[in-house]
Amino acid sequence: xxxxxxxHSACRRHDMGEGHPECPQRLSAIDDHLLAQGLDALLLHxxxxxxxxDQLDRAHDRNYVLGLIDRLQQLQASGEQRxxxxxxxxxxxxxxxxxxxxxxxxxxxxxxxxxxxxxxxCAVRPPGHHATRxxxxxxxxxxxxxxxxxxxxDVHRLKRVAVVDxxxxxxxxxxxxxxxxxxxxxxxxxxxxLFPYTGTHPLGxxxxxxxxxxRSDGSFARAAVTDKWLPALEAFRPEMxxxxxxxxxxxxxxxxxxxxxxxxxxxxxRQVVEVADRWSKGRIVSCLxxxxxxxxxxxxxxxxxxxxxxxxx
Numbered sequence: 220x221x222x223x224x225x226x227h228s229a230c231r232r233h234d235m236g237e238g239h240p241e242c243p244q245r246l247s248a249i250d251d252h253l254l255a256q257g258l259d260a261l262l263l264h265x266x267x268x269x270x271x272x273d274q275l276d277r278a279h280d281r282n283y284v285l286g287l288i289d290r291l292q293q294l295q296a297s298g299e300q301r302x303x304x305x306x307x308x309x310x311x312x313x314x315x316x317x318x319x320x321x322x323x324x325x326x327x328x329x330x331x332x333x334x335x336x337x338x339x340x341c342a343v344r345p346p347g348h349h350a351t352r353x354x355x356x357x358x359x360x361x362x363x364x365x366x367x368x369x370x371x372x373d374v375h376r377l378k379r380v381a382v383v384d385x386x387x388x389x390x391x392x393x394x395x396x397x398x399x400x401x402x403x404x405x406x407x408x409x410x411x412x413l414f415p416y417t418g419t420h421p422l423g424x425x426x427x428x429x430x431x432x433x434r435s436d437g438s439f440a441r442a443a444v445t446d447k448w449l450p451a452l453e454a455f456r457p458e459m460x461x462x463x464x465x466x467x468x469x470x471x472x473x474x475x476x477x478x479x480x481x482x483x484x485x486x487x488x489r490q491v492v493e494v495a496d497r498w499s500k501g502r503i504v505s506c507l508x509x510x511x512x513x514x515x516x517x518x519x520x521x522x523x524x525x526x527x528x529x530x531x532x
Contacts, residue, residue, distance in 0.1 A: 222528045223330050223339035224262035225323040230343045233316035235308040239360040240511035241344065249342055249507075252517035253524070261528045263336060267323035267343075269315070270366060272324055278362055278396050280417070280456075283425070303355040305316065317345055317360040320506075322459075325369030327504045332459065333374050338495075338503040338527050342520075346367035346508040348390035348463045349415060356392060357415060363506045365396040365462050371459050372402050381406065381457035383482075383501075385440070386465020386508045387475030389418035389428070393463060398423030400460060404455040406448040408440055410468070410477050415514065433476035435515075437483035439459055440468070444490055446473050452494045459462045460495050460501040462488075466510030466519040475510050481522040488526040503527065 231243040243251035253259040275284045289305075291314035296302060300310040320343035327339035336527040341394045347364055349357030364382060369378045382397065384390040394417075399405045404425050409418055411430035466484065468477035495503050505523065510516035525531035 221337040222524065223265055223327055223337045224342060225265050225320040225327050225339060227266050227323070228318045229312065230367055232311045232312035233345055234310060234312070235358070237334040240515075241346070244343075244345050244513060245325065245344060245516060246342055248513040248517040249520050252521055257525055258521055258528065258530065263331070264309055265325040265326065265405055267341075269317055269318035269384065270321035270325055270361065273322060274370060275361055275366060275370075277373055278352070278365040279350075280353050287355070291531055293352065299503070300328060303360070306357050306499045307355045307359065308467065309360070309414040309502055313360065317395060320347065321344060321361040321363050321366045324363040324504060324506055325370050326339060328367045328370050328375070331504055332371065333504045337501050339505070340524060340527060341504070341506040343507055346465070348384060348386060348465070348508050349388070349394040351391040357388065359392060362392045362396055364463050365393050367504055367506070367530050368397065368403060368461055373507070374402075376523065377458045378402060379404070379455060381452055381455060382462045382463065383407070383460060384409070384463035384465070384508075385468065385487055387468040387477050388414055388465065389511060390463050391415045391417040394418070394422050394426055403455065404451060406451055408443040410435070410475050415476060423436070424441035429529070431477060436478040437480055440477070440479055441486060445461050447492060449494070456498045457494070459499050459504070460491060462503060462505035464505045464523060466516050469510070469512060469515040469519055471512040471515040474509070482519050484519045485526055485531060488523050489531070492526055503521040
């Protein structure tokens with residue numbers, strides 16, 4: 220299969236400071252491991268453009284988009300840093316990184332829908348799934364997946380799009396943006412209680428949220444997929460699937476308390492691919508979210524990509 224790999228050097232220049240878990244080294248660890256495993260040669264590499272205001276405000280309030288861009292441009296000019304919320308630090312290179320990250324979701328969507336690629340993975344940062352319609356949150360500025368989803372729906376006129384989120388943290392921003400859209404089904408599991416302490420009461424009927432207790436291992440995640448996700452996805456029959464691919468539910472990741480392993484991510488990806496093959500012409504766009512243990516992140520992304528590329532058999 221032709222699997223796109225969308226990334227940009229600007230995504231490495233956004234830096235929230237020494238010791239911060241959402242660091243540029245995340246992308247380096249992924250790239251180095253893919254090279255070492257021979258997976259890099261199976262990928263179609265592409266540099267995404269910057270997302271435009273019109274593309275961003277399909278998912279976000281326009282005043283939020285314009286105001287955030289203005290603040291980030293000020294930091295770009297002044298060389299200063301500023302917290303947008305208690306967890307999310309912006310600095311001079313943040314604007315370019317955030318625009319390229321959202322632009323990757325859009326470019327990957329275009330490439331997959333037009334048949335240039337079968338599926339795609341966006342190795343980008345900052346992540347996106349905590350960014351709400353109106354607010355930054357949890358290291359996120361623009362909601363990359365939600366921007367891609369709305370692009371697929373509003374520009375390419377797809378009728379049904381699914382979002383799969385397996386980050387250890389609930390994708391509250393994606394739910395906030397998409398909960399009122401009947402064209403979308405979102406399925407997720409996440410640790411609860413854990414930041415952002417949401418998700419136990421879904422905001423819309425199109426949300427399938429499965430909270431997992433701390434220390435739950437891959438068997439609980441697989442049960443959530445089998446018992447909750449797959450019946451909903453089969454009934455919905457999505458024309459395309461987006462993945463918020465957070466790998467911080469891994470056993471070695473200290474920001475969460477779940478105990479998944481690489482084999483679990485491979486199995487979950489395989490289930491999603493099988494649904495996409497049945498209903499979506501195989502069309503999947505996956506966007507990196509969390510994952511802060513560098514080696515566990517790299518191994519888990521490789522397991523994910525082995526399935527997307529067909530290398531896993």
